[in-house]
Amino acid sequence: MIEASAMPNTSDTYDVTQQVGHMLRKVYQRHLAIFNERASPTALTSVQFVTLCILRDLGDCSQAELVRATAVDQATIRGVVNRLKARGLLELKKDAGDGRKVMMALTDEGRILLDAMYPKARAISEETLIHLNPAERIALSFLLSKMMGDAPSSQD
Template sequence: MTDDPSAAADEAYELDNQIGYILRVASQRHAAIFQSQAPGGLTPTQFSALVRVAEKGACSQNLLGRLTSMDVATIKGVVDRLKRKGLVVLEPDPTDKRRTIIRPTAAALEMIGALHDAGRRISEATLEPLTPTERSMLIRLLRKIT
């Protein structure tokens, strides 16, 4: 058995060595860690959208979706839930009434520091089994394939 996915084609197929399977298992582990430490009861997608809109400031829902790598339907649902939580406000774009502008509320901006701290703790817990060098390498390699 080898860890090299490019090994000879006649090698037996092993699910445990497939990148999609490994990424899904790692993602499930991260999701469990996130849920155990979820700041403000936010889901990972809500967390990402809120942090991005706080970084960017007022922006269109379409742009926020692109900035968070979410499709149109997903970002709409995420924004609607953030609105219900009082963390964003929606308003029509003054230059294009078909476009919705998303703004973080004062309550959202007040919690950004705590969100950043929680994000760091969650990342630390997710990467805990790795050495500092391995952590950097993993992040670098994942960025390369995204």
Template sequence: MTQTTDLSLHDLPGHYIRRLQQLAVAIFLDETATYGITPVQYAALQGVHDCPELDQRSLSRAIGFDASTIGGVIDRLEKRRLMRRSPSSEDRRLKLLTLTDEGEALLREVRPAMMRAQVRMLEPLSGPDRENFMAMLKILVDRSDDGFRAVAESAG
């Protein structure tokens, strides 16, 4: 027999993590509205800027985005002429990603708005609390990401 427990949604970390993600996206979109860019598109642009000629699968790992849906993100950036795919000279099946001049320009232009969003996201916290919160977030994501990667690699 299954035992039921009276749980409040407000006692579940997953609920607050989901809500925080919703708030972070809303703040990002509010600050960057004039650029018409989503947080994932920004991450893809920044990821390719940081590591030009990255392939699609490596980009999805670098930014923590699903490999099966990153193609749609890249399609939209390509359509806006912000990013391009080029065949690899070593493996023609691989498409290497680079930013166009327009993509580099947009990344530079959107950066101040993106940074304002980051400040707004942590605004309710005091300085020391912001540092502690960021440290704890990094621990949760890094340790969970390592565990998830290990499980995925053993299954594949």
């Protein structure tokens, strides 16, 4: 953990290893390595997993809705959807209200895989947070939400 006194206060001192973006990237890389190891029997990537979770949580979604809910760009989500469809984990269908609109829906196979994956996902989160005590975990979750603009700020 970086203490405020450890942060450089001059504009000509810059240690990239102490910058928030670098540290977040390293933590994310560690998390992805844990995910890939623990989820390997399912052959799901983390982006595929979140896409299936969103479909389960929200129900049928358009591609645009998936982009918003997953925070994955349009080109990437298109490839994710194609791969999940090829595996029989989601299906495409016409929107009941607008026949021109294509909706993504979780298949029964997708639901079964998610049911099997949820305990693994909890273990992945646990291993990612292993070095944090319960209070630090709550603080991290709050701070990450705040950084994303989702948590109320103390100035509100």
